[in-house]
Amino acid sequence: MRIDIVTLFPGMVEPALAESMLGRARARGLVDIRVVNLRDYAEGRHRVTDDYQFGGGGGMVLKPEPLFAAVEALRTPGARVVLMDPRGRTLTQKVAAELAGETHVILLAGRYEGVDARVGEGLANDAVSIGDYVLTGGELPALVVTDAVTRLLPGVLGAEGAAARESFADGLLEPPQYTRPEAYRGVRVPAVLLSGDHARIARWRRVQAIWLTWRERPDLLATARLTPDERKLVERFERGETPEQLDDPAN
Numbered sequence: 200m201r202i203d204i205v206t207l208f209p210g211m212v213e214p215a216l217a218e219s220m221l222g223r224a225r226a227r228g229l230v231d232i233r234v235v236n237l238r239d240y241a242e243g244r245h246r247v248t249d250d251y252q253f254g255g256g257g258g259m260v261l262k263p264e265p266l267f268a269a270v271e272a273l274r275t276p277g278a279r280v281v282l283m284d285p286r287g288r289t290l291t292q293k294v295a296a297e298l299a300g301e302t303h304v305i306l307l308a309g310r311y312e313g314v315d316a317r318v319g320e321g322l323a324n325d326a327v328s329i330g331d332y333v334l335t336g337g338e339l340p341a342l343v344v345t346d347a348v349t350r351l352l353p354g355v356l357g358a359e360g361a362a363a364r365e366s367f368a369d370g371l372l373e374p375p376q377y378t379r380p381e382a383y384r385g386v387r388v389p390a391v392l393l394s395g396d397h398a399r400i401a402r403w404r405r406v407q408a409i410w411l412t413w414r415e416r417p418d419l420l421a422t423a424r425l426t427p428d429e430r431k432l433v434e435r436f437e438r439g440e441t442p443e444q445l446d447d448p449a450n
């Protein structure tokens with residue numbers, strides 16, 4: 200898969216792409232991520248990329264010409280051109296998985312007061328927001344999308360199945376995780392995790408995931424894939440029961 204990030208501030212983006220999992224995925228050729236300087240596509244001696252907005256109001260707007268020129272130079276057939284935009288559809292694990300299915304994604308990072316509307320209307324075929332807040336530019340959102348997408352690509356995550364149990368993978372939050380030591384500051388790792396009984400561990404994790412999701416993000420339960428028994432479990436939580444009160448805590 201190829202991801203192009205078009206930005207006025209490549210220096211903000213490149214360091215994050217060089218480290219850790221993203222850096223390794225790139226080095227191993229699992230993803231081809233390119234950082235493209237928007238200014239390279241601006242015309243004139245001063246390579247101007249922004250201008251005042253028509254109709255008044257403070258702040259500058261990114262001009263359409265450099266963005267059109269950049270995308271037209273980069274675009275491969277079928278490429279998904281995504282404008283980073285607080286008004287776009289919200290990034291979720293589902294959106295990340297959808298983008299991970301593409302062969303070429305071009306992420307356009309806006310700046311200043313935003314981007315000339317003709318970019319959204321006639322150039323980008325998608326717009327993504329990373330949440331209901333406004334950042335100074337699209338660089339961090341583009342990195343967030345790149346990270347969320349890259350870790351879903353085949354071979355990027357080390358442990359097989361690690362992504363399958365993660366938060367949002369099946370509409371639930373991830374259950375608690377522990378590592379050594381077994382006891383730390385008076386808190387012991389739940390005994391079931393040390394039992395070696397994989398079926399019980401899987402049950403415990405499932406109950407914890409449902410419990411945590413019910414407590415922290417009940418909105419997710421409406422669409423989570425739950426069995427009828429698991430729906431009954433949610434009803435028990437609603438009546439005030441906790442996982443510890445179930446007959447078998449790994450139940």
Ligand code: SAM
Pocket residue numbers: 282283284285286307308309310311312313314327328329330331332333334335336337338340
């Ligand atoms: N005036 C715009 C508005 O009210 O919607 C906000 C412009 S923002 C200061 C500049 C750029 O940052 C945007 O064009 C977009 O590319 C990016 N940006 C800011 N917040 C974002 C978010 N939550 N998700 C995605 N991109 C965002």
